[in-house]
Amino acid sequence: MSSPCAPEHASAGDVGAVLMMIDSHLKAVYDGRTERGAEQQALTDQFAASMDAEGFDDVLDGACTLIYMFMKWLGMAYESHGKDVLEYVVPSLVATMRMMPKSFPPEVIPTMTGLVVAAGTDLSPSLWRGQYGYWTKEEMTPLEATAFLLAEHINRLADDRDFATRLIAEALTDAGEG
Structure with missing residues (x-):
């Protein structure tokens, strides 16, 4: 029986x-x-202001989908070396989060x-x-940062600063063609 939380x-x-x-x-x-530039912050604010509630929910779902896709890739990468993804990713992620109390x-x-x-x-x-x-306001930055930390983890494993972005962009392209 499929879980109601299945992807x-x-x-x-x-x-x-x-x-x-x-x-x-x-x-x-x-x-x-390390700090957001004024221009980047203005673009982010403009983007957020242009969204309605449905658009905002789409971004929240998109962040969760990105986390799912990153974890699927990390799972395959770790499993190919006989390792459990949760054993390696979760402690690293929690340790990083604990070092960043303003963001987390x-x-x-x-x-x-x-x-x-x-x-x-x-x-x-x-x-x-x-x-x-529903999501709380306090969870917004940590949600985005979680996706960021997973992407950075993937980039370090691949020794390629653009790997995580390219991985997802190619998956989105392939999905659009299918």
């Missing part, structure tokens, strides 16, 4: 929009910029970790999270 029951959301945000953040970090208040770490565990056990992160009510 086939979830909306993919706006993966492209989230991927652009994550890629932008990755490039900024790799270029040594302690109370959101279990939820963000739960999203990663849900994806790593082949559940939809958005449907898993939806069981507990």
